[in-house]
Structure formats: structure tokens, C-alpha cells
Amino acid sequence: LPLPPNGTTPLRVLTIAGTDSGGGAGIQADSRTMALCGVHALVAVAAVTVQNSLGVSGFHEIPPHIVADQVRSVATDIGVGAAKTGMLASSAIIEAVAGVCNEVGIGRSGTVPLVVDPVCASMHGDPLLHPEALDAVRHTLIPLATIVTPNLDEVRLITGIDVVDDATARQAAQSLHALGAQWALVKGGHLRTSTESRDILFDGDRFLEFTSTRIDTGNDHGGGDTLAAAIACALANGYDVPNAVEFGKEWVTRCLEAAYDLGAGHGPVSPLW
Numbered sequence: 001l002p003l004p005p006n007g008t009t010p011l012r013v014l015t016i017a018g019t020d021s022g023g024g025a026g027i028q029a030d031s032r033t034m035a036l037c038g039v040h041a042l043v044a045v046a047a048v049t050v051q052n053s054l055g056v057s058g059f060h061e062i063p064p065h066i067v068a069d070q071v072r073s074v075a076t077d078i079g080v081g082a083a084k085t086g087m088l089a090s091s092a093i094i095e096a097v098a099g100v101c102n103e104v105g106i107g108r109s110g111t112v113p114l115v116v117d118p119v120c121a122s123m124h125g126d127p128l129l130h131p132e133a134l135d136a137v138r139h140t141l142i143p144l145a146t147i148v149t150p151n152l153d154e155v156r157l158i159t160g161i162d163v164v165d166d167a168t169a170r171q172a173a174q175s176l177h178a179l180g181a182q183w184a185l186v187k188g189g190h191l192r193t194s195t196e197s198r199d200i201l202f203d204g205d206r207f208l209e210f211t212s213t214r215i216d217t218g219n220d221h222g223g224g225d226t227l228a229a230a231i232a233c234a235l236a237n238g239y240d241v242p243n244a245v246e247f248g249k250e251w252v253t254r255c256l257e258a259a260y261d262l263g264a265g266h267g268p269v270s271p272l273w
């Protein structure tokens with residue numbers, strides 16, 4: 001992506017998500033990706049997680065009106081070129097985020113593209129979303145999405161579809177599109193039966209496939225956040241959705257290739273210094 005000349009105001013991209021005290025995922029991955037993509041990161045914190053490389057041992061939710069106020073505050077003053085959501089924790093936070101996004105023009109009802117990463121759990125299986133919030137993800141959050149980017153576990157929780165091959169991935173993409181997302185990206189990277197990472201993108205009309213070599217590393221913490229953040233940066237730069245996905249996928253592949261050990265558990269994808 002083009003970097004802005006020194007001294008000029010860069011594009012702004014907003015992340016509405018959770019923090020990671022281990023610095024690998026969530027808002028830390030988002031704001032790092034944004035800085036490296038040459039955009040200014042705006043941050044609305046929805047939850048604070050207690051986590052290290054071994055997992056998430058707890059989280060604290062920010063009151064829903066404070067989450068919405070952060071979004072309103074930056075949108076009305078600084079301006080937002082694209083936005084993404086990550087960990088939103090509860091249905092009350094999702095409702096508050098949807099309300100303010102509609103108010104300030106973020107998402108499908110407005111003019112600012114929105115990437116919805118429907119974060120449900122960490123790679124260790126630690127919950128990051130209350131199960132009661134799944135209906136709000138389906139019926140309040142996903143209908144706002146310019147693009148929704150679930151991994152296969154999230155696909156199963158949201159649509160009930162167990163993706164095992166191309167046919168079921170396409171079925172899942174159709175189901176996510178039917179919930180109201182403009183584009184649905186079903187990420188196949190966690191399908192361990194393949195040597196390729198194949199993602200399926202669907203807009204209600206065409207299926208597009210994005211294939212890369214699967215990078216088998218234990219250090220992939222924050223990969224999903226990094227992909228969604230890179231897609232948001234490309235959308236802010238005026239890329240259409242398929243080109244933004246292609247950019248994001250190339251970006252996260254390079255981050256996976258450069259991932260490093262950290263702590264005794266899973267290290268993060270590299271920020272690509």
C-alpha cells in the first residue's frame with residue numbers, strides 16, 4: 001500500500017476490538033498492521049484480555065456506552081476511512097457498536113467499509129465471546145459487514161456448517177451472505193487436511209478462490225486479526241473487496257513466514273518490521 005509522505009495526514013482505519021496483554025493479537029495486531037500499512041490506527045477498546053502465549057485467563061468488558069462513545073468521538077472529529085471489528089465479547093456491546101456504526105455511517109448502511117472478524121474464541125479454545133451473543137453476531141453484526149471473515153470454528157458456531165471441503169466451504173459462504181454480509185470470506189487455513197490454505201469469497205453471485213501454500217507454524221497467534229486489519233487498510237486505500245482480500249492474504253502469509261517464538265506457548269505472527 002502507498003505510504004503517505006512525511007508530514008501529510010494519512011488515511012485513518014478504526015479497530016473496535018479487545019486488547020492482548022501478550023501483544024500478539026487483538027488491538028495490538030491491528031494497530032501494528034495499520035501502522036505498517038501506512039494508515040493511522042484509531043482504537044475503540046471493547047474488552048481487556050488477560051493473556052500470554054499460553055492462553056487467555058480472563059477478560060474485562062468495557063461498558064457498552066463507552067465502546068460506542070469511543071467510536072463516535074473519533075468518527076465525528078478525525079474521520080474513518082475503513083473500520084474493523086474483532087473481539088466484542090457480549091450482545092450488549094454488539095448492539096451498542098451496531099447502533100453507533102449506523103449513526104456515523106460505518107458499515108453497509110453507510111459509506112465507510114466495515115470488516116467484521118466474528119471473534120468467538122482463541123486458538124487455544126478460550127472463549128472471547130459469551131455464547132448468548134451468537135444471535136447478535138448473526139442478526140445485528142454480520143448484516144453490517146462489507147465483508148465477514150470467520151475461521152472454520154467461527155463458521156461452525158455461526159452457521160452450524162462443518163466445513164470439510166470446497167462444497168461445504170461454498171455452502172457456508174452462502175449461509176453467511178444470507179445473514180446479510182455483502183461479501184463472506186470463509187478462511188480455510190485451519191483445514192489441516194490440505195497443504196494449501198484456500199479461502200472462498202462470495203458476494204451472492206460469484207465465488208472467488210484465494211490459494212496459498214499453508215505455512216505450518218505453531219506461531220500463528222493473531223493471524224486472523226492481522227488478515228482482517230490488512231483488508232481494512234486496503235479498503236481504506238480504495239481497493240475493491242477481492243483485491244483487498246488478495247492484499248490481506250499476501251500480507252498475512254508473509255507475517256506467518258516471519259513468525260517468532262515468544263513465551264512457552266504459541267508465538268505471534270510477525271509484524272514484518
Ligand code: PLP
Nearest residue numbers: 018019025026087122123221222
Ligand atoms: N485475543 C484477542 C483480543 C483477540 O482479538 C483474538 C483473536 O481475534 C485472540 C486473542 C485470539 O487470537 P488467536 O486466535 O490467534 O489465539
